[in-house]
Amino acid sequence: MKYSFLLLAATATLLGACESSQTETTTRTEPSATEAANQAPAPAPSAEAPAAAAPATPAVAVKLDGSALYASTCQACHQASGQGLPNAFPSLVGSPRVNDADGKQLVNIILNGYNERDEYGVMPGYAGSMSDDKVAAVATHVRNSWGNKGSEVSADFVRKLRATTK
Ligand code: HEC
Incomplete structure (x- = not known):
């Protein structure tokens, strides 16, 4: 009788140990599942971020430095003065293509390049390398430099033109 009690107690302890080791295993797997769950939603907020940041986009567009973009993208050909170089690059100063009512011609030239006249070289398009902003x-910088007087060009205007021109 005593022995069977001991046996029962031992079995109970064993079972208990077994159970606790099982719970341990489950609790051990749980954190990694929780980790995975924690990691899984992580991209979700960042995927939501653009939507949340959407109202901030115009602010970013305003902050983009058109002057710096001109210096890094256009100046090598059209020069800091905007006057270009004779027989190579046309002047942007007072150009009707730059100063039209809505900036359509300029944006089209920037996106798709320009190769209309024999006396000048070929201008590459920047649709593949420049964002709408x-x-x-x-474009806004060029339309408001060196005496040019053109209205501001919006990223939305560029996006629409990009979708309809090539
Ligand atoms: C690799 C040299 C080069 C770069 C860089 C370049 N262009 Fe041009 N661009 C030209 C050439 C060449 C023409 C004339 C093409 C023709 O008439 O056949 C031209 C023409 C133009 C015209 C038409 C001007 C007119 O009324 O005759 C505009 C506007 C213009 N470019 C704007 C830009 C802007 C803005 C940038 C920068 C985003 C830029 N270009 C970058 C070479 C360049």
Whole structure:
């Protein structure tokens, strides 16, 4: 009788140990599952971020430095003065293509390049390398430099033109 009690107690202890080791295993797997769960939603907020940051986009567009973009993208050909170089790059100063009512011609030239006249070289297009905001910023800069007087060009305007021109 005593022995069977001991046996029962031992079995109970064993079972208890077993159970606790099982719970341990489950609790051990749980954190990694929780970790995975914790990691899984992590990209979700960042995927939501653009939507949340959407109202901030115009602010970013405003902050883009059109002057710096001109210096890094256009100046090598059209020069800091905007006057270009004779027989190579046309002047942007007072150009009707730069100063039209809505900036359509300029944005089209920036996006798709320009190769209309024999006396000048070929201008490459920047549709593949410049975002809508950047095109808008540089276009606005060109339209308001060296005496040019053109209205501001918005990223939305660039986006629409990009979708309809090639
Ligand atoms: C690799 C040299 C080069 C770069 C860089 C370049 N262009 Fe041009 N661009 C040209 C050439 C060449 C023409 C003339 C093409 C023709 O008439 O056949 C031209 C023409 C133009 C015209 C038409 C001007 C007119 O009324 O005759 C505009 C506007 C213009 N470029 C704007 C820009 C802007 C803005 C940038 C920067 C985003 C830029 N270009 C970058 C070479 C360049």
